[in-house]
Amino acid sequence: MPSMTIEKAQCADAATILAIQKRAFAEEGRICNDWDIPPLTEALESVADHIQHQTALVARDGADIVGSVRGIALGTVCMIKGLSIEPARQGEGIGSALLAAIEAAHPRVARFELTTNAVMKSNVRFYERHGYRVDEFTQHTDTITLAQMSKAAAAQARACNPVGERPWP
Numbered sequence: 001m002p003s004m005t006i007e008k009a010q011c012a013d014a015a016t017i018l019a020i021q022k023r024a025f026a027e028e029g030r031i032c033n034d035w036d037i038p039p040l041t042e043a044l045e046s047v048a049d050h051i052q053h054q055t056a057l058v059a060r061d062g063a064d065i066v067g068s069v070r071g072i073a074l075g076t077v078c079m080i081k082g083l084s085i086e087p088a089r090q091g092e093g094i095g096s097a098l099l100a101a102i103e104a105a106h107p108r109v110a111r112f113e114l115t116t117n118a119v120m121k122s123n124v125r126f127y128e129r130h131g132y133r134v135d136e137f138t139q140h141t142d143t144i145t146l147a148q149m150s151k152a153a154a155a156q157a158r159a160c161n162p163v164g165e166r167p168w169p
Contacts, residue, residue: 004094006101009056009068014048017058017068017084021047024084028120032143037117039082050081055105059085059094069098071106078106078153080114099130109153118147 009017025039035041050056055071067085071078080102085094103112116123118137124147128134132149140146 003062004066004097005060006057006097007060009051009058011048011051013056013058013065013068014044014051016065017051017056017082018042018044018047020065020068020086021082021084023087024090027087028117032117032119032141034141034143037144039084042082055102057098057101057105059098061089067094067098069102071102073106073109076108076110078102078109078112080112083114095126096130099127103153106153111150111152113148113150115146115148118145119143124149 021039021042025037029035029037029040047056050070050072055073057069057071058065059067065086066089067083069083070081072081080099083095083098083102085098106112112132114127114132116127118124118134124134127149131151133151134147134149136148138146138148
C-alpha cells in the first residue's frame, strides 16, 4: 500500500487541486442550489498564484493527490482556505491531518481563521472538533449562511517549525 504524505504543493499540482476542490464543494452547491460559490468559481490561475506566494499543502496517497488546504498568513493571523478532500476519500482523517499540517506550517501566528457554510452542519462540527469556535454568522444569500470561525494557535505549535514532507500519522 502506498504511504500517505502531506507536503508542499507544486505549481504542477494546481489543476488537480482545483478539480478536487470543485468535486468536494459540488454537494454544497447542490444543497444550496447555488453554483456561484468561491470554491466552485475559483480560477486555475488563482490556485497557481496561491501555491507560488502563500502556503499550499497536498495530501498524497502514493503519487495521487487526495486532498489539499491553503493558508494565507497576514501578520499574526493565518486564514485557512480551500480545505478539500476527494469525495471518495472523505471520512478517512485526511482533512484532520491537512488541518493540523497547515496550522503547524504557520508556527508564528497567534490565531487561525476560516469561513465555512453553516448550512453544511458537518463542516461546522468538523472545525469545532478541532478547536475552532463560531465568532459570527453572516447571511450571505437566501440559501447560504457563512460561519466565521477561529481559534488561538497552541503555544506548542508556535514553538515548532514542521515544514516539508511529513508521513501520514
